[in-house]
Amino acid sequence: MSICIKGTGIVSPQKTFHDGGFPDEVVEYRGIRYLKCIEPPYREYIDPMTGRRMSRIVRMGICAAKKCLQDAHVTMPDAIITGTGLGCIEDTEKFLTSVIRNGERLLNPTPFIQSTHNTISSAIALSIKCHSYNSTYVHRGFSFENALRDGIMFLHENPDSNVLVGGLDEITDHSYLIMSRMGFWKRKPIDNLALLEYGDRGSVPGEGVSFFMLGNRTDDDRNCVRIRASDILYKPQSEEYITLKLQQFLAGQDAGGIKPDLLLFGLNGDPRSDSIYHNIHNILFRDCNLAYYKHLCGEYDTSVTFALWLATMILRHQQVPDVIKLKAFEPGEINNILIYNHVHGINHSFMLITRC
């Protein structure tokens, strides 16, 4: 396969909405229950009259997509494909609340219109008048992976095209409360940079919107980063099976297999979820540099897109930010990065990202 990442645009709880690599300053959040995005300057990307009626995630989505188009020097993509676990949950909650509170009478349709999961991909198309292929995937921890698979197939079918692929999810008070009751989040407020130090159950939720421009070729070899391979694993029966699949995944890429220079794993501070990452590091990659990222963006269904953006920045700029380093850090050239993430032990995702 091997697909070029030609540009990125990302809104996250870090200062990532800018040109260039990883931000100089890491944002530390103290005593928080969830991480929220630093919102971009909407006015520069959306007509204020139009933007006024849009929800936060739609506005962030359009900004990140437009930033990505600029970064890739593409004006009109040949496909727009998004992945989102919960979609426009804020408007969904708003409309559901009004249905119940108003006894099904006299309802404002705007939140209903914007509650559909494809709102963002179609709002992007609408904002740039793009009539091309347009789709939205909504499968939990596979939402972005489903979208990426579509984008990769699209590039095989249409080799000269540019495909805009994104992952997005938003946090709301209600979704936070409900998922807390399910035991997904930590009971007490935390400091994000100390996420792995608490040791109690649960993670910290977050949110983000990331877009990537994918193509088969790039004019800019210096900055070129490739998605060499990606695969998913649904409800694997054991850790041994995951380990085996991961080995096969790497072996399938090259005659002799690939040894990653950096591992970017989805540790989220919940020991129930993190043990697999440590075990795999010990079994398969004992001497390999291990990094993590969810203390910067929080846990959400499409958080793997933050990792993909980070990997792109690391490969482009050959710099690993200190704040993500976890184990065995050796300086040296970084030519390939293995991203491994899983959501609730159900949806497992592997991606191999390399320099061109």
Place this chain on the structure above:
Amino acid sequence: MISAVGNDADEVFQVLKTAKTGIGRISLLETVHTDELPAGEIKLSNGQLREMAEMPARYPCSRTGLLGLIAARQAVRQAKIRDMGEFRTGLVSGTTAGGMDRSEVFYRSFLDDAGKGRLRDVVTHDCGDSTESIADGLSVRDYVATISTACSSSANSILYGSRLLKSGMLDRVIVGGAEALTLFTLNGFNSLMILDRNICRPFDLNRNGLNLGEGAAFLVLESDRIAKQEPSRILCEVTGFGNACDAYHQTASSPDGHGAWLSMNKALMTARLHPGDIDYINAHGTGTQNNDLSEGLAIEKLFGAEIPLCSSTKSFTGHTLGAAGAIEAVICVLSLVNQVVFPNLNFNQRMNELHFSPVNTCRSDVHLRHVMSNSFGFGGNNTTIILSVYGHEHLH
């Protein structure tokens, strides 16, 4: 498939032939609109659906998930799949509101007190949950995906599944969609003032909106290599698919139907067919002023003076949103296999802007080789599928 016109494909076929609608008074969904808004409701309780789906009581499952599992089990049985592990097999499902039917129950208690509401009723909220319930029920392991592009969701499942096979990633893929009737969607469409208070009249001069419905449908797609091993199981072939964005308005279709024309044209191109090859169009035909005009004009633009037979079967099933594309694809399969075109109910008078009328009686004097199914969604997410009798290349 399961829908308001029958609990499996055979039942649906019998009802479609008799031209009897499944749309009527809502009796199971607890809504204040029962006397005002008819819908294509499946008259089975969640308990009855659970039994049909062979879903144990201990597992939380939304009505959407139950409908989906029932339809998918039927498809797997009909395809005579004995061992799900025999080939690399995936499941792709489309839905718009997912497990909203249970979330509504949860939210009533939760809104009064954030500590209240049974979690069992909300763990099935997200769209992926129903897909995983179906995948687990069928023991599908190799690939799962869920699509939500509003009313074209499950048409895009068929498109995505076909491409997964073509790319060689899978050998077999079960594609379709599921949607339960919910207060959320009923009130959503009602707030947009596009629900007909009577039974819908697609493509009629006096059409006055759509009726919602619920249901699920799945199809088993196989790569040519696998399917050929047992050709007697082959019902028809997915030959074309097109996806385009109208990019006109968040909910309304463009007046000239540009996006609809694009998706139909793309489908013809992937199928390598000419407009004249299409023998029947199962239209999106919701019955709203906007859709039927926009779609009708796009059909005229593409097909010119030679408009194929055309009907909207939403007048039987209601608009099943995320499931509509798959339900109508299965109806197209029934049409191809039985060489019959089902009518567009309640059509009386041609629209002023159009030069064609939909088929309004059941037609068996037809020779169907290629049929087209349209599904158009909010946000201008338009998808067209073309199904053909198997081995059509030899028919020319």
